[in-house]
Amino acid sequence: MAGRAPPPHRAGLTVPDAEVRAPGPPERLPGGFVAEVVRVGDTVRRTSPARDAYVAGLLTHLHRVGADLAPRHLGRDAHGRQVLSYVEGRVPWRDREDPAYFADAALIGLGGLIRRLHDACAGSPLAAGAETVCHGDLSPKNTVYRDTPDGLLPVAFVDWDRAAPGRRIEDVAFACWHWAESGPGADPGEFARRCRLICDGYDAAGAAAHAAGTAPHPPGARPLAAGTGPLPAGRRSPDPVTLPRRELVDVMLDQMEGTWRGIAAGAERDEPGMRRLRAAGVVELVRGWHAWLRRHRPAVRAALAG
8 A cells, every 4th residue: 555645734743634634726825926825735835936945944944943933844846836834823914904913912922933033043054154044024924923812923934035144133123114113104212112122022032042041052053942941061052142222223224225226126127026016116115114214213213222
């Protein structure tokens, strides 16, 4: 008798046979400005990224070390598409569709989730000597939420196409300008307060992991799987890394400018994804955010330090 194929996986966990969905027709998922994304049963099929091998290695690493915050990489299908496990939850596809996604508890949880990603990759070969591996595109549309006793909280990130070695502050800054509302009519003080919550969640998660002995090993050592207990005696990690918050605004400004210029340049090169983004008004939207933050930079910096 032929061996039975193993069941698919969801977010790094084996799905019991009773939960395996019949493949059925593909279901096109929202988003997909740059890559086409469809759901087939308990898997997601999407256009393979340019750096497919790196992304596959990263998702495999996150699963191996127990960082259950991303889909599993399952290979490629007959069409050459990337095959990932489907992560159950809710994704805020439409801007500000539900205030719960941007509540204080959700922002603190977001900071903690980013910290788990960074700590899981710090010192690994994937970081290539940098501080860690950055997701590179942290936005509400790339984040999966679930209902919990503490409210709607982020549990995983998707769309890892832009993942690369980088500095911790880069991912945090990118998240801040996507979750902390900016632009015409926005309050600089409230913007800074939301940024502080994300940073507080990030630093608090690092301090908690250090106190529990589950913070990452020094660079060059294999990261410790989450929840596996304290490090052996003599292998305690150094004091947890804290964010250089004084750099946050300048990093955000650089990212905003790089984003709108990159989309505009890609559209001029006739790249389909960049053309769609430009047609959707993203260039002007991000330019508006950039102009607003540059104008309010002193006030935001002061509020961040408060």
